[in-house]
Amino acid sequence: MVSNLTVGERQGALAILIVLTLCGLVMAAAAAGHGDPMEMHGYLVMLFSLGVMAILLRGFLAPPPSEARLASYYDDPIKVGIIIAMIWAVFGMIIGDWVAWLLAYPDATFDAAWASFGRMRPAHTSGVIFGFGGNALIATSFHVMQRTSRARLPDQLSPWFVLLGYNLFCLIGISGYFMGVTQSKEYAEPEWYADIWLVVVWVAYFILYMRTLARRKEPHIYVANWYYLAFILVVAILHIVNNLAVPVSFAGAKSYSLFAGVQDAMTQWWYGHNAVAFFLTAGFLGMMYYYLPKRAQRPIYSYRMSIVGFWGITFFYMWAGSHHLHYTALPEWVQTLGMTFSLMLLVPSWIAAANALLTLNGAWDRVRDDATLRFMMMAAVFYGLSTFEGSFMAIRPVNALSHYTDWTIAHVHAGVLGWVSLIVFGSFYALIPWLWKRERMYSPTLVEVHFWLALSGTLVYVFSMWNSGIIQGLMWRTYNDSGTLTYSFLDSVVAMHPYYVARAIGGLLFLSGTLVGCYNMWRTIRWSSAISAAAPDELAPPELLPAE
Amino acid sequence: MFKTHYRIERKSITLAIAIIVVASIGGLMEIAPLFTIDETVEHDPNMRLYTPLELAGRNIYIREGCYACHSQMIRTLQDEVDRYGPYSLAVESKYDHPMLWGSKRTGPDLARVGGKYSDQWHTAHLNNPRDVVPQSIMPRYDWLSQTELRTQDLGDHLRAQRTVGVPYTDAMIANARADAIAQASPGDADEEALANRYGKATQIRTFDGDPRTVSEMDAIVAYLQVLGKLSDATQPKGK
Numbered sequence: 001m002v003s004n005l006t007v008g009e010r011q012g013a014l015a016i017l018i019v020l021t022l023c024g025l026v027m028a029a030a031a032a033g034h035g036d037p038m039e040m041h042g043y044l045v046m047l048f049s050l051g052v053m054a055i056l057l058r059g060f061l062a063p064p065p066s067e068a069r070l071a072s073y074y075d076d077p078i079k080v081g082i083i084i085a086m087i088w089a090v091f092g093m094i095i096g097d098w099v100a101w102l103l104a105y106p107d108a109t110f111d112a113a114w115a116s117f118g119r120m121r122p123a124h125t126s127g128v129i130f131g132f133g134g135n136a137l138i139a140t141s142f143h144v145m146q147r148t149s150r151a152r153l154p155d156q157l158s159p160w161f162v163l164l165g166y167n168l169f170c171l172i173g174i175s176g177y178f179m180g181v182t183q184s185k186e187y188a189e190p191e192w193y194a195d196i197w198l199v200v201v202w203v204a205y206f207i208l209y210m211r212t213l214a215r216r217k218e219p220h221i222y223v224a225n226w227y228y229l230a231f232i233l234v235v236a237i238l239h240i241v242n243n244l245a246v247p248v249s250f251a252g253a254k255s256y257s258l259f260a261g262v263q264d265a266m267t268q269w270w271y272g273h274n275a276v277a278f279f280l281t282a283g284f285l286g287m288m289y290y291y292l293p294k295r296a297q298r299p300i301y302s303y304r305m306s307i308v309g310f311w312g313i314t315f316f317y318m319w320a321g322s323h324h325l326h327y328t329a330l331p332e333w334v335q336t337l338g339m340t341f342s343l344m345l346l347v348p349s350w351i352a353a354a355n356a357l358l359t360l361n362g363a364w365d366r367v368r369d370d371a372t373l374r375f376m377m378m379a380a381v382f383y384g385l386s387t388f389e390g391s392f393m394a395i396r397p398v399n400a401l402s403h404y405t406d407w408t409i410a411h412v413h414a415g416v417l418g419w420v421s422l423i424v425f426g427s428f429y430a431l432i433p434w435l436w437k438r439e440r441m442y443s444p445t446l447v448e449v450h451f452w453l454a455l456s457g458t459l460v461y462v463f464s465m466w467n468s469g470i471i472q473g474l475m476w477r478t479y480n481d482s483g484t485l486t487y488s489f490l491d492s493v494v495a496m497h498p499y500y501v502a503r504a505i506g507g508l509l510f511l512s513g514t515l516v517g518c519y520n521m522w523r524t525i526r527w528s529s530a531i532s533a534a535a536p537d538e539l540a541p542p543e544l545l546p547a548e
Numbered sequence: 549m550f551k552t553h554y555r556i557e558r559k560s561i562t563l564a565i566a567i568i569v570v571a572s573i574g575g576l577m578e579i580a581p582l583f584t585i586d587e588t589v590e591h592d593p594n595m596r597l598y599t600p601l602e603l604a605g606r607n608i609y610i611r612e613g614c615y616a617c618h619s620q621m622i623r624t625l626q627d628e629v630d631r632y633g634p635y636s637l638a639v640e641s642k643y644d645h646p647m648l649w650g651s652k653r654t655g656p657d658l659a660r661v662g663g664k665y666s667d668q669w670h671t672a673h674l675n676n677p678r679d680v681v682p683q684s685i686m687p688r689y690d691w692l693s694q695t696e697l698r699t700q701d702l703g704d705h706l707r708a709q710r711t712v713g714v715p716y717t718d719a720m721i722a723n724a725r726a727d728a729i730a731q732a733s734p735g736d737a738d739e740e741a742l743a744n745r746y747g748k749a750t751q752i753r754t755f756d757g758d759p760r761t762v763s764e765m766d767a768i769v770a771y772l773q774v775l776g777k778l779s780d781a782t783q784p785k786g787k
Contacts, residue, residue: 034701103654106678106685116687118613180611185646213560221557229564234571241575248701248708254607256708261641262589263582265649270575278571307553314567318574324651327623329638331588334578341574400625404653472653477627485630489656494683 001076002059004069009157013056016161020049027193030251037179038193038253041172048168073146075435077159081139082428082435084167085132086518089421092127093511095120100504104497114178122177122189128416129187129279131170136424137283138163138205141228143431144290145209148225149216158208165201169194181253185268187275188242192255195243202239206232223306227286230314234278242271262329266322273321280416281383282313284423285352288383291427292376293359296366301358305351312348316341323394326403335396342394346387353384371447375426378455382418386411401477406496407469410462417458417510425450425517432524442523446516453513460506468499590639592781596747597643597714598774600702600728601762605771607705608764609648612689619650620659620775633660634782643714643778655686660776667755670769692765693756699725720745732766733759749777 002010028042099120101108109115142159146152153159173190176182182189190198209232213221245255259267293300300306322330322338357380360367367377389411393402402408429447433440441447475495478486556562582588598606609615622628624635636659641647650657665673669680674692677684702724706716720727723738727745730738734752743750751773756765 184610257646
């Protein structure tokens, strides 16, 4: 892979890695004096940079690549991104299922601080959202932006910087939780230096995207790119504002957030809800708008629905965050706005879901026969279902029951298992044979097995959490005839046990599906009886035709 | 409208700017007024600050990720008020950087847990929750008693808090370490100075039952015991 880099790019990479190693050294040296966990992070940065440097130096003196490379797309970072995403998926899901069992059997863990629920839970959420989801988004965006622009990436260094730099952020963040380094802001737990590093990586990502678009040979920017662009831009805004903080010392990990109390709560859930919107929805809609029509070999059903869906989602979502704070000390006018926009949000969400499902008209026989396309179809169905559920739960009286309960957990997992994971697996199953020039996945049967494991796991998970959430909510508000509360809090904890066991089993099913998928992907990559030519349908981008 | 879009989607910079503008409106409309509208946060001139020991305890609460299972926000619903006490007011988390309102109750709300249980109960419960509540599913935190609290940089913590808007005085910052030790070691000379700085209601006890050292258990119990007690805004008038 290094041999594909030009000599200038190799030198640039080396310079960046040396600077990064020095940064790690400074961090470690600054924190070493007073036993701060930032010291470990300094070593981690050094180790990471030196590891990448070792790979770089092994091919450093190889002859420069031929000019012929410029005639084809640059796919090396995409391949690596897919593999990294699957590694994070396995890690994040193992931790997730482990903490799920802990809620049923609280002593099923090591007698150590790092292995307690509170430290492992963010490792699960960040591992799957940022590790698995983020790498899948970066890898597929590199693929989609090149294909839909009919342009090669502008250089070969910045995609590696984005991909590996992003993973360094994930490593710093997640290793930090195990050491107790966290801001305790949901989905924004990494501390200030990790946050600053992510900003650097993200700016590079945006510039790379714009440079690729500037080189495009298509006059129009395809709809998938709108979503990826919204993902990059809005996540940047959210990340910067919500992570504004003052470090206690530049030689330590701890910082205090700039905002407090009600303003902090509103900022946090403006961030939290739109992390769902622009990390877990917009980017993956970009994925859906490319891989689903490609795999179905059908043009997108409606150009106009794409436009209305896109701008509706971009505008309405940003108002909806306050529905996480119904009946709290947040002023009621903000709660009402949040609820109103959450309800309106259903319209563009369902337009996007319907646009995907209607695209399959004329290809439903493929959905039946092809598990890869069925992954994407089921993802669109779950997207429609969970956005409906989300709008429903944003209604104040419904939220009175559902908030603080496992219903929220059911809702989130209907989204991330049913929608995000399924669209990623479907896209990967389509993409891997294209990238590695294979005729098909190694085993279509195993794709089928993965589909049913993932679907059954999601359903078991979601149904058990719906049950537990609604029972919890009802138990907390039940009064007896004398006008006092019927159940103690502990009664509700005891009542959850069977559902927590069922949920952990559902998670285990989903995890086994992922492991089957990893095996199948690995065999496909290592498969020697490959055809050499790319599948013909890969060469042209999907058509964007109006339905009329 | 679709014709305009037909033009916009041919220009990447225009498209990027349009996304930023469209996406910014919601946040600006909902967040910015919270800083300017006066009624957003109630006024409580007698609001007390976290002592250095309580702040250290709060940082342990943050470090261990307690927010994943415990909320600190009692909603304006009858059953919550009956179960946990008066509903939470914005002023009560006025100095909370960051707020810990939480989003999930795998365990009960803690906004008013202060004073509800004894120090002994908290220490035993944190050591192993199932010793006192057999059906509990909370993790054990038995290392807290054995870990000495880091007090030497508490002054820096208070200074950073002052930077983000918490009115700690110079005297509080200068004496942060001594105050933390004094709060967990009753009988020491600087007890009165501590009460003068942070108010008569400051609880000075050996929270973990071991007067020899100031442990992380002292800090977290001191924090839990002050939850819901820093502001009088929820107390009925005349009390």
